[in-house]
Each structure stands twice: as structure tokens, then as C-alpha cells.
Amino acid sequence: MTFSLAIVGRPNVGKSTLFNRLVGKKLALVDDQPGVTRDLREGEARLVDLRFTVIDTAGLEEATDDSLQGRMRKLTERAVDMADVCLFMIDARAGVTPADEIFADILRKRARHVILAANKGEGAAADAGVLEAFALGLGEPIRLSAEHGEGMPELYSVLQPLADAFAERAEAEAPETETDVSDEDPDAPRVPTRAKPLQIAVVGRPNAGKSTLINAILGEDRLLTGPEAGITRDSISVQTDWQGTPMRIFDTAGMRKKAKVQEKLEKLSVSDGLRAVKFAEVVVVLLDAAIPFETQDLRIADLAEREGRAVVVAVNKWDLEDEKNAKLKAMREGFETLLPQLKGAPLVTVSAKTGKGLDKLHDAIIKAYDVWNRRVTTAQLNRWLTAMLEQHPPPAPQGRRIKLRYMTQAKTRPPGFVVMCSHPDKLPESYKRYLVNGLRADFDMPGTPIRLTFRGQGDKNPYKGRRERNAGALKKHLGRNG
DSSP: OOOEEEEEESTTSSHHHHHHHHHTSOOSOOOSSTTOOOSOEEEEEEETTEEEEEEEOOOOOSOOSSSHHHHHHHHHHHHHHHOSEEEEEEETTTOOOHHHHHHHHHHHHHOSSEEEEEESOOSGGGHHHHHHHGGGSSOSOEEOBTTTTBTHHHHHHHHHHHHHHHHHHHHHTOOOOOOOOOSSOTTOOOOOOSSSOEEEEEEESTTSSHHHHHHHHHTSOOSOOOSSTTOOOSOEEEEEEETTEEEEEEEOOOOOOGGGOOSHHHHHHHHHHHHHHHHOSEEEEEEETTSOSOHHHHHHHHHHHHTTOEEEEEEEOGGGOSSHHHHHHHHHHHHHHHOGGGTTOOEEEOBTTTTBTHHHHHHHHHHHHHHHTOOOOHHHHHHHHHHHHHHSOOOOGGGOOOOEEEEEEEETTTTEEEEEESOGGGOOHHHHHHHHHHHHHHTTOOSSOOEEEEEEOOOOOTTTTHHHHHHHHHHHHHHHTO
């Protein structure tokens, strides 16, 4: 990525629509109502041969106090300060408004480079608004239709010379693109780099403190927070080096029970959060210490396990808890009982507000990632399998004993194992759990999802049919030699 482009403007002028078009995916939520976007969202944009980072921002509000609108404005102003180029968008059909004039003045003072775009510019109804835009003093406006893709060649022609100017800087800051893997262990853990950072999704119910936690990790108020529940709507990703580990952290919308999710916008937000879980490597399930392990928390953790992601449970607002030891003991016991499929997953107490416990959370994430990448050699597995069979042989349904012959690890991320056996369809779930629990305990794989597959091997006796094959070969030999 050679440069960054922030799309700014009043609410509902089409910023998120243009963002989605530039990244080629519907990453940002789009709706007719104004104010859908609240956080800063970054994406990898592509325009012909240009590659750059595009930032979707909240609509510029006139509020400057500590209200939700005021905090949204502060975040957008920060994006203006951070970005190499600002694309200032107005609504060509509405024309230039007093708010547009105020924000144009802000951009003249704060932005390095400003491009003016008149969106919704299709048709004669936009002609007057495009002409009015000249009066903002930001140069000739580009006539766009983000929804229909009109004006993209004109945007390219303006961005192309700027991209050349930033190319040299981008080359100097280029991240590592390849990771060496040991020949002895082809499935060794991928070492996170700036180009391919460790991907973490922070999920939980509304108002558990997800955005506050991420801000504490970043050391700055990068994400919008506040006492109001449900502020985050998009699944926002931010990249950082946390204690030397390159990470991309996804902040997600709070997930409520399905029956309570009524508004169209919230349905979009929740599905966006579910998508973030699928892209993550480690999922941090954030709980509120005052009301831990509600049904929805368990569903979220179970979703992460079913998607095969490493899971860390973090209990927030721990600074407000009085009976810490008793509460922690009860939570550990409750977690083991309610989510046996994640037995041994790290449970960490934190305070996003004070920053206490963040070191422990970092260590838990790194360990969960290492376990998720764990590889066990075939020789170790088969020695272990022999011991497990001696300790507790498999059952013999209808008098026919099930033989477990051979075991190997087929994959990592999460660890997946294959056992070759007779009658795999008759092996009970209880015996499968016995083996999975043994893998966790004996190979130090707490908490991570483990995939165990049983396959029928058929009759592998190498001597079966040997006499017939030998007789056939002899007959063929005699026939050739008369």
C-alpha cells in the first residue's frame, strides 16, 4: 500500500458506498438512514493499477462536545490528520450546504492533500450542485456516482501522480512478505509479520467493553466508546504491534440474542461480527464481570469453537468486582461445565478502563495461538494411541471389537487428527471424547478446538491373495517361454 486515502463528508453523502466500491467488497454497512458509520474502517483499495489504504469515516457532525456525535467528529478529524490524502465528498443533488463550507475550511487547515468529489452526480439534477462545489475553494470537483461507478477514471487520474510521490516512502516501509518454515516441521506456526499479522477478533455482548479494551491495547482512543450500548456497528480492524507481536484486531458489534435483533441495521452489524470470527485466528470472548456466562456468551464461544478458532475468554470490568477470588473460582468451574468442548481455554481477568491484566491477556493470546498451531509427530501419536487402548480398549458392539490401527495428524490451525480403524461408524461418541480429552492432557493442548476423524481402513493384509497372484505370474511366465 503506497498511501492512505480518507473519505470524509457530511452524513449520508455516500462515503461507505464509495469505500465498498474501492475495496471491491461490501465491508462497510450501507443504509438509507444517516449516521450508520461511527468508527474508522480501513480497507485495501484497488483502482486500476493503484493499491492504497482507504479509510471510511463517520459523517462529519457539527457537534464538538463529548456527546456521541462529538466523539464521532473527533475520530474523523484524527483520520484527516493521519491520512495522506482526503477525499472530501458532497451530495451533488443537495448542493453545497453551510456544513460543507465549515468542513471545507477544516480540511484546508488540517489535510495534506484534498480531493473534492461531488457524489450522486448522475443525471441533470446534479448539474447545479457540481457547479456550486467550485465555490469551496478546493479545486475542480470530480463528478462521481459511487453507486453506479461513474467518475472512477477521473478519480484515478487525480490519484495517480500522488501515488508516484508516495511510492518511494512505501518501498522504505515495506513489511516482510515471507516467513521461513523449518524443513523438519512443515506445519510449524506461522510467525506473525507486519504483512501477515496475527488476526484477533474481540466478540461479546453489547457494552461488555470491547472497543475500550482495544483502545487500551493501542494506547490511544482509536475506537469510539461511551456508556451507550451498541455504539460499534461495523466490524472494525486496527493493526498494531502489541509487545512486539504484529496483530490485526477486529472490534465487532455486540451480539444480542437473535430474538432481540429486530432492526435491519443491527442484523447487518451482527452478521458482520460473525464474518470477523471466520477471518480471525484467535477469538477473544469478552465477558462483563457483573453478568458473566449468559446464554449469548456461551453461543458466541461455541461459534468460535465450531469455526475452529483458538479461544481466549477475558472477563472485563474486574476492577469493580469485590469478591475476586470466589468469583473467579466459580467462573472457572462454570466455564468447564457449560463449554466442555473448550476445556482448559485460558480465562483472564482484565480492566479495559485501568489497563490492568493486559499483559496476561497478551500472553494468553500468544499461547492459544501456539497451541492452535501445535503439531505432534506420527511416532508420538501412535505410541500414545497404544497406551490409550491398553488403558481403555474400545467397545465391541455385537461382539465385534473395533480395532484402532494407526493415527496421524492431518492438519493444524486447529489441530486435526485421523485414526484408521475398523467399523468407524460404530465407534461411540463417548470413546471419541475419551481420546480428545487425552490429546488435550498429554500433548498440552488446552482450550483449542480438536478435530478427530475416524476412517475405515478395509482389509490391509498384504498376504491376502498372495498364492493366487504367484500362481498367475508363474502361468504367464511359462506361457511366454513355451
